[in-house]
Each structure stands twice: as structure tokens, then as C-alpha cells.
Amino acid sequence: MFKDEAKIYVRSGDGGNGCISFLREKYKPKGGPDGGDGGRGGDVIIRASVHCxxxxxxxxxxxxxxxxxxxxxxxxxxxxxxxDLVIEVPIGTIIRDDAGELVADLTEHGCEIAVVKGGKGGRGNVHFATSTHQTPREAEAGQKGEDKNLHLDLKLIADVGLVGFPNAGKSTLLSRVSAAKPKIADYPFTTLEPQLGIAELLEYKTLVIADIPGLIEGAHKGIGLGDRFLRHIERTRTLLYVLEMTPDQEKTPKESLEILQKELRSHSKVLSEKPYLIAASKMDIPGSEDVYEALSKEFDQKIYKISSVTGQGLKELLFGLFESAQNSKNNEESK
Incomplete structure (x- = not known):
């Protein structure tokens, strides 16, 4: 079961108390104070991990x-x-405090932060001995730990985010180009949670692709699955709009694209500014070629013809996505 939000309470350990003790050994009747210090309380550390x-x-x-x-x-x-108490979370987890202030954004494997520090141990009475005060009977109590309420918000990190209406063919595409096994069926909203897949192009060339549950018109207002999962494509480097070429649809592919882009703009300005490619899916269906020809006349940019059933155009699409993601990455690094 996929969960992308959590509210937790964390508390670090208290430091141990210092000890009041005096040395009592044969031939050392007045050995003086020998109380040791208390130990440090444990920190609470949140760490990003690929295993979560x-x-x-x-x-x-x-x-x-x-x-x-x-x-x-x-x-x-x-x-x-x-x-220390180490809590592992997925890469892409954002941590905020009760006031909504950003505590950490864990974007890489192994990134970690001590969200609350353990208390220091108190000093034993050995530290309080002086030439005029040789039998101290005082020691320090350990420091108390810290506590916080935290809100964790997961935003998946991927090179490509798949955007499209339910049953547009996103899940089938992901299953064909990667080892991911999303649920596929002939009814809407088969994908109820984001899916990640890794597509291998050539040696040392891979793409992390996120399949986001299907949007419908009004998603930013909570209709259908709502905008709950749109956060997961905010971190993607490029978008792929998957448009179904099946004839006799209620909306034309161009109208579908305009609705999808409107939903993304309504959710976030960041999404509306991302580079994108367009894929014409289900090109194996009779009559799809005519739908594609009508769509291609509406746009100057390249529209990739694909069929996840026959494999048509998938290799060319992956290389196009890889180039777009790399250009986006280079632009990010140059800023």
C-alpha cells in the first residue's frame, strides 16, 4: 500500500544522570569522589533510503x-x-515542523538529518572536587531530550512523469519499457497509486519513469482522484502527455491535452513550465492513424506514435525522453 503523507511525534533520549560515589578500597579509606558521568541520550535521525x-x-x-x-x-x-534512533524514509521526502517550516528535503540516498538531539549526560561528583571541597556530594542531572511533531510529505523523484486520462495507456507503456508491474485493466482508475519504473536505453543510460494515477477534468478541485498525486510530478525533469488515438472518443486528443495542461496549471505554476513531449498511444487500433493525422496538424512539435502492444515507436520515444530530461538537468545545474 502506497502512502505519501505522515504525521509523527519524535522525542530524543534524556542524558543519564551523573553519579555521586566515593572510592572505598583497602588501604584507601579516604579515596575521594569517583562518580562517573551520565551517558548521552539518543538522537532521532531521519534518513533517505532506496530500500524504502x-x-x-x-x-x-x-x-x-x-x-x-x-x-x-x-x-x-x-x-x-x-x-541513535534511525528512521528510514523514501528518497524525496520533505520534512516540515508544526509551523510549516521546512526542516529538510531528502533528495538523495543516504541524506539524513538529526531532527531532535539527545540530551547530554550529567557530570559525576568527581568533577566537583576542589582543594577546599574534597568530598562533594553533588552531581548534575542529565539534560532532557527534545521533542517535535513533524509532517512528512513524499514527492517521488523521477526523470519522466506520465500524464494522461484514465486508460490512456500509461500503465501499459510503463510495464513495456521497464520491469514495473502496474495494474492494467479496461476500466478507469486502475492505477490508484504512483508507480515507478526504470527503463534501460543503453549501458549507463537509464530513465526513471513515474506513472501518475489518471487525471480527469476538475481534478484540481478534487474530482475523481483529485490532485493528491500531482505533487509527484513536480520533481520530474520532463513530462510525457499520453494521448489515446482511439477513434470515436468523446473528446479529441487536442481537447484532452488542453484539459490536462489546464489541470497542471491550476495545481502548480512549476508544472505548467516543465518541458514536455507528446505520445500518441494505441496506434495499433484500426482508425488510429486518421486520429493521429488530425492531431499532428494542430501542433508544430513532434508527436511520437507508439503502441505498447506491438512495441511501435517505444525505442524512439525513450531516446527523446532521455534527451529532454538531460537538457532539463543541464538547465537546472546552470542556474
Whole structure:
């Protein structure tokens, strides 16, 4: 089950208390103070990992508390510091606090942040001895840990975002060019959660493709599946509009494209400014060629003719997407 939002409570560990102790050994009747320091409390660390794909675990387990440090002991023994509590989240997770302020944006594998720091251990009485105060009976208490309420928001990171109406052929396309296995059926909204696939073009050339659940007109107002999943294409480098070429549709492919672009503009200005390609899907269906010819007259840019059933045009499309994504990446790096 895919989950892309979670609210959690995190608390770091308290530091251990310092120890009040005096040395008692044979031949050392007045050995002096030997109370050790307390150990440090554990931090709570959130780390991005390729091995995690959803926030579901954090929805089930909303309260995460690190262990406390151990108290100091006699013979100047320091209490054991607690291990940090590490929480793994998917790459692309954004962390915000209660006030909505950005805490971290974890965009790469291994990126991490200590969202709350463990308390320091208190000093034992050995630190309070002086020439005039040789039997100190005081020690420090360990510092308390910190706590926070956090909101986690997952935005998938991909090179290409597939955009289209339900049953436009996005899932079939993804399954054909990658090892992803999205649900495919002949009814709307078969894809109820974003799907990621990796397409291999040549050695060292790959594309991460995100299939976003189908949009319909009014999605930005909550109609259909609404705009819940549009956040996942905000990070994509390029978009692919998948338009169905089946004859006798209620809307022409051009009208479908205009509706899709309007929904993206209504959701975010960022989406409306992204580079995009257009794919004419289901070209294996009789009559699709006529629909394609009518569409191609409406646009100056190249429209890729594809069929996920026969494999027509898929290789050419992937190379076109790779070039578009690379150009977008270069533009990002030059800014």
C-alpha cells in the first residue's frame, strides 16, 4: 500500500544522570569522589533510503522515541550512551515542523538529518572536587531530550512523469519499457497509486519513469482522484502527455491535452513550465492513424506514435525522453 503523507511525534533520549560515589578500597579509606558521568541520550535521525518506498510504516507507528543514556557509576565509570534512533524514509521526502517550516528535503540516498538531539549526560561528583571541597556530594542531572511533531510529505523523484486520462495507456507503456508491474485493466482508475519504473536505453543510460494515477477534468478541485498525486510530478525533469488515438472518443486528443495542461496549471505554476513531449498511444487500433493525422496538424512539435502492444515507436520515444530530461538537468545545474 502506497502512502505519501505522515504525521509523527519524535522525542530524543534524556542524558543519564551523573553519579555521586566515593572510592572505598583497602588501604584507601579516604579515596575521594569517583562518580562517573551520565551517558548521552539518543538522537532521532531521519534518513533517505532506496530500500524504502512508502511512508506506510510511519503511519502505523506515529510515536518514535529514542532511548535514554545510562546514569554514571562509581570508579569514574561513564554511563553508556544510547544508540541513535534511525528512521528510514523514501528518497524525496520533505520534512516540515508544526509551523510549516521546512526542516529538510531528502533528495538523495543516504541524506539524513538529526531532527531532535539527545540530551547530554550529567557530570559525576568527581568533577566537583576542589582543594577546599574534597568530598562533594553533588552531581548534575542529565539534560532532557527534545521533542517535535513533524509532517512528512513524499514527492517521488523521477526523470519522466506520465500524464494522461484514465486508460490512456500509461500503465501499459510503463510495464513495456521497464520491469514495473502496474495494474492494467479496461476500466478507469486502475492505477490508484504512483508507480515507478526504470527503463534501460543503453549501458549507463537509464530513465526513471513515474506513472501518475489518471487525471480527469476538475481534478484540481478534487474530482475523481483529485490532485493528491500531482505533487509527484513536480520533481520530474520532463513530462510525457499520453494521448489515446482511439477513434470515436468523446473528446479529441487536442481537447484532452488542453484539459490536462489546464489541470497542471491550476495545481502548480512549476508544472505548467516543465518541458514536455507528446505520445500518441494505441496506434495499433484500426482508425488510429486518421486520429493521429488530425492531431499532428494542430501542433508544430513532434508527436511520437507508439503502441505498447506491438512495441511501435517505444525505442524512439525513450531516446527523446532521455534527451529532454538531460537538457532539463543541464538547465537546472546552470542556474
Amino acid at each position: 518506498s512508502t511512508l506506510l510504516e510511519l503511519i502505523r507507528r506515529r510515536k518514535l522515541v529514542a532511548r535514554n543514556g545510562e546514569s554514571g557509576k562509581g570508579k569514574k565509570c561513564t554511563g553508556r550512551s544510547a544508540d
